[in-house]
Amino acid sequence: MDLLDVCLVSTQSDRYSLPGLLAALSRNQVEAFPRLRPHQRPAWHMFLVQLGALALARASADTPPDDEGTWRDLLLRLTDGDATAWALTAPDDRAAFLQPAAPPGLKWTRVETPDALDMLITSKNHDLKQAVARHAAPEDWVFALVSLQTMEGYGGAGNQGIARMNGGSSSRPMLGFAPTQPGGGGPDVSAWWRRDVLRLLALRKAGKDTVHGTPGGPALIWTLPWPEGRKLALHDLDPWFIESCRRIRLIQDGDRLAALRTTSKDARIDAKEAKGVTGDPWAPVSMDGNPRSLTLGDGDFTYARLCELLFEGGWKRPPLADPGQGDAAGVIVAEAFARGNSKTEGFKSRIVPVPGWARRRFGQPDLGALAKDQIAEIEIFDKALRNGLALVAAGGDRDKLNKDHYARARDARDRFDRAADALFFEALWDRSAAQGDEREAARRRFLTQLFHAARDAFDLALPGMPCAAILRPRAEARGRQAFESAVRRGHGHGGGTRFDFLFTTEGRHDDDAA
Structure with missing residues (x-):
């Protein structure tokens, strides 16, 4: 042996x-x-x-x-x-x-x-x-x-943990950049x-x-x-x-x-x-004045968390996650146990493909800024979806909205978030590679994809929203109007009618235009 x-x-x-x-x-x-x-x-x-x-x-x-x-x-x-x-x-x-x-x-x-x-x-x-x-x-x-x-x-008692984690109920994360198979x-x-x-x-x-x-x-x-x-x-x-x-x-x-x-x-x-x-x-290390390694907790390597870790949104990217001059196309590997008190919440793994040209932009501040823009755009659709479905659950009466109505939209929001997560990094590389008018076109492509994902989540969840039958026609009409209105105006994030293109023929797929 x-x-x-x-x-x-x-x-x-x-x-x-x-x-x-x-x-x-x-x-x-x-x-x-x-x-x-x-x-x-x-x-x-x-x-x-x-x-x-x-x-x-x-x-x-x-x-x-x-x-x-x-x-x-x-x-x-x-x-x-x-x-x-x-x-x-x-x-x-x-x-x-x-x-x-x-x-x-x-x-x-x-x-x-x-x-x-x-x-x-x-x-x-x-x-x-x-x-x-x-x-x-x-x-x-x-x-x-x-x-x-x-x-x-x-x-x-007596079963001690390793030194390379922030406390006994923490995680030893691995965040690295890896070459891909031929x-x-x-x-x-x-x-x-x-x-x-x-x-x-x-x-x-x-x-x-x-x-x-x-x-x-x-x-x-x-x-x-x-x-x-x-x-x-x-x-x-x-x-x-x-x-x-x-x-x-x-x-x-x-x-x-x-x-x-x-x-x-x-x-x-x-x-x-x-x-x-x-x-x-x-191991990513925090940069908030209280240095500590990452604890995954009961979370996962979502697009938002990975952006924080990769683009120094409060965390210092570990050296082996930093693509270097000798690196070509590869993948970001993020893996850790989501750990609780003397238990784990499961092994979490996320593999994110990185094109060769994209790895050269990791040190550029605009990549992190673009990632923040995309996260803010996802939030616009998420809130529009939440508010529209909650209004349906309230029977179309805004004065009766409460936290229980908003909670009814949780499954639909989770479905939309999974769709946004799957789109996020490919759209980020697409937007980062574009310049001038091409970057705006890349932004519109991402927003169009988000709109379709949010609308699909809304449509799937709509029949399951509890509502008195006599109120349902009004509730559904007002809920859909609230959803689309929030999307049009960017949910109060400024920009006027910047999302109007989503409701024109140019902003829809062929089946929607028909």
């Missing part, structure tokens, strides 16, 4: 040892990890990037080697020649892979499957069933260890890894990788002694340190693996005051 020499990790075409995997990534031969669960992807990518960058920086190397032997030597150098630190099982007084050496006298609990060890906690065990991987392979334990030890939050699609696994490793090395060479920490300091936390009650100082660690937040030991049980886990009195790293600002190159 030695990751240095045994081929435990499977890809789309072969199985590799850990050094062999890093070499295959360097040769651009890895396309997928078939046994990797979707929620484990950010942890696995960040682990491999941090590991590769640490190994190369420790050896003062600039380029990832493409042979397994060199990578084996680089990894051994990180553990001062201790090969046991790369094994899945070892005596309790020795460090094993992502398993700190255990002091004597601890009380252990047995864990039978890797998915029961993994960090995932779901409401009533519905989203993703736990403890079902009875026929797990060793690599399933590897993925579970990486997920748990580098992403987990506070799980109750022919388009999602991230290119090998190219993404190589791009991020080289970017980190460039940041260190330029002296821009330090927020807290000491470049060249301790980095593989599982290799360090862990006496009970003693914390590591954040400023002593390498900024790219790889965490190990829980006391875990894998054991051999016949022809299969199992795990033992126990608690710790204190967090492994003294980082509470940092509020997640640890130099994590994938």
